[in-house]
Amino acid sequence: MKRDIVIIGGGIIGLMSAYFLQKAGRKVTLIDENDITNSTSFGNAGLLSAFDKAPLSHPGVVGETIKMMMKGESPVKLHPKFDYQLIKWLLSFVKNANEERLKKTLILFEKYGQDTIDLYKQLQKEEGLDFDFHHTGMLSVFTEQDTYDKKLKQYNYEDSKRFEVLTKSRLEEYLPCASSDVKGAILFKKNAHLDPQRVMLEMKRYLMENGVEFILNEKIEDISFSDDKVISVSSKSATYEANTFIMATGYQTLLAKRRKKQLLMTPAKGYSITFEMPEELRPKTSCLFNDLFIVMTPRRGDVRLTSKLELGSSNPAIVKAQIDSIKENFKKYTKPFEMKNIKEWSGFRPLTPNDRPLFGKDEEYDNLVYAMGLGWLGMTFAPSIAKTLENLIVNDLKNEEDDDVLLFSGFYQGESPKKHLFCLIN
Structure with missing residues (x-):
């Protein structure tokens, strides 16, 4: 049986792509190697942070990381081993951490971040989905005086719709668990937060109820080509033919390697x-401990901390030392309280070196579509990217015919791929 659209991967980008294509009248099959109950998207902070927050690749990031390492507060751990691909990634990351790249990235983050926030609101209103969504801003908390002073210089103007520099009493209101060691905080009002687990489960339920076919606990291991088309993908036990294939496999690149695409x-x-945690100490909105790379997000009934960036590791197990490090760094700047019913x-996360996701059609096989590389910003950008892919597929467009692909996809951020791109972003 030949299917219409097969999506490989049931993370947030896979689910959102299924939603928009199904709404456009296409028949969608989603295949995932698990049962969509504990993917990377489930562990997301839930912070929709497209506004007034630097991407990972930004000027000074190397020096900042070294400084944090010296204090024992660095979230980054690099596992020493010779890995050509990782070395290439690191060199590209450093190259992209420049002022010109940062300015363009921030503009694009705001554009597609706002699109995403609008789409989440639309999904809740029109489909009755419950994402535990709150458009109440993001509190950026500073534990180092110099970084706080630099940020204050950057925001030395009045814009009450965009941000508020909090007084001590306002900080106590928004983050009652903060200790006196916190140097200051700024509330960036355009950001939002939600519950990633609730989003994933609500989307899965909605899609199943509205005709999307789910094939779960099925690992796709191979991909077959004929002329300029992908004709099928296969697991150990089955082969799936389709008109269009969407590769939404997160950090896993096996199928891309089968395609011989690096x-x-x-x-x-x-x-x-x-x-x-005690109700009286819960934060009022999502908080980014700017100098610690720790995000604290309030949810219904509990709170989540997210942190750490291990590169060069293939071990999926929870490392106790990393968990302990997060707790220790967090407790340095908060009042004492007991964490109860802890879940680790x-x-x-699939990281690109320039913070741009990889999406769009394959340059040789036009019925193969990529939806990958969203890093820790999957919740922040998945709906807007999925909407772009729906337009690309339903209207049978080439990548160069879609401005959103040219503007935002990492495939078009390298060495002068298209003149059209530079006309758009300069």
């Missing part, structure tokens, strides 16, 4: 700690 992307291991998690 994706400049690396798996970055991250951790989350979810727990209950680790998973791999």
Whole structure:
């Protein structure tokens, strides 16, 4: 049986792609190697942070990381081993950490981040989905005086719709668990947060109820080509033919390698700690401990901390030392309280070296579509990227005919791929 559209991967980008294609009248089959209950998207902080927050690749990031390492507060751990692909990724990352790249990235983050926030609101209103969504801003918390002073210089103007520099009393209101060691905080009002687990489960339920076919616990291991088309993908036990294939496999690049396509992307291991805490100490909105790379997100009934960036690791197990490090760094700047009913998690995020996701049609096989490399910003950008892919597929467009692909996809951010791109972003 030949299917219409097969999506390989049931993370947030896979689910969102299924939603928009199904709404456009296409028949969608989603295949995942698990049962969509503990993917990387489940461990996300839930922070939709497209506004007033620097991407991972930004000027000064190397020096900042070394400084944090010296204090024992660095979230980054690099496992020493010779890996040509990782070395290539690191060199590209450093090259991309420049002022010109940062300015363009921030503009694009705001454009597609706002699109995503609007789409989440639309999904809740029109489909009755419950994402535990809150458009209440992001509190950027500073534990180092110099970084706080630099940020204050950057925001030395009045814009009450965009941000608020908090007084001590306002900080106590928004983050009552903060200790006196916190140097200051700024509330960036355009950001939002939600519950990633609720989003994933709600989307899965909605899609199953509305005719999307789910084939779960099925690992796709091979891909077959004929002339300029992909004709099928296969697991150990079955083969699936389709008109269009979407590769949404997160950090896993096996199928891309079968295609003989090298994706400049690396798996970055991250951790989350979810727990209950005294109600009177819970944060009012999502908080980014700017100098610690720790995000604290309030949810219904509990709170989640996310942190760490392990590069060069392939071990999926939770490393106790990493969990302990997150707790220790967090407790340095918060009042004492007991974390109850703790749940620990680790998973791999697919990171690109320039913070741009990899999406769009394959240059040789036009019925193969990529939806990968969203890093820790899957929740922040998946709906807007999925909407772009729906337009690309339904209207049978080439990549160069879609401005959003040219603007935002990492495939078009390298060495002068298209003149059209530079006309758009300069």
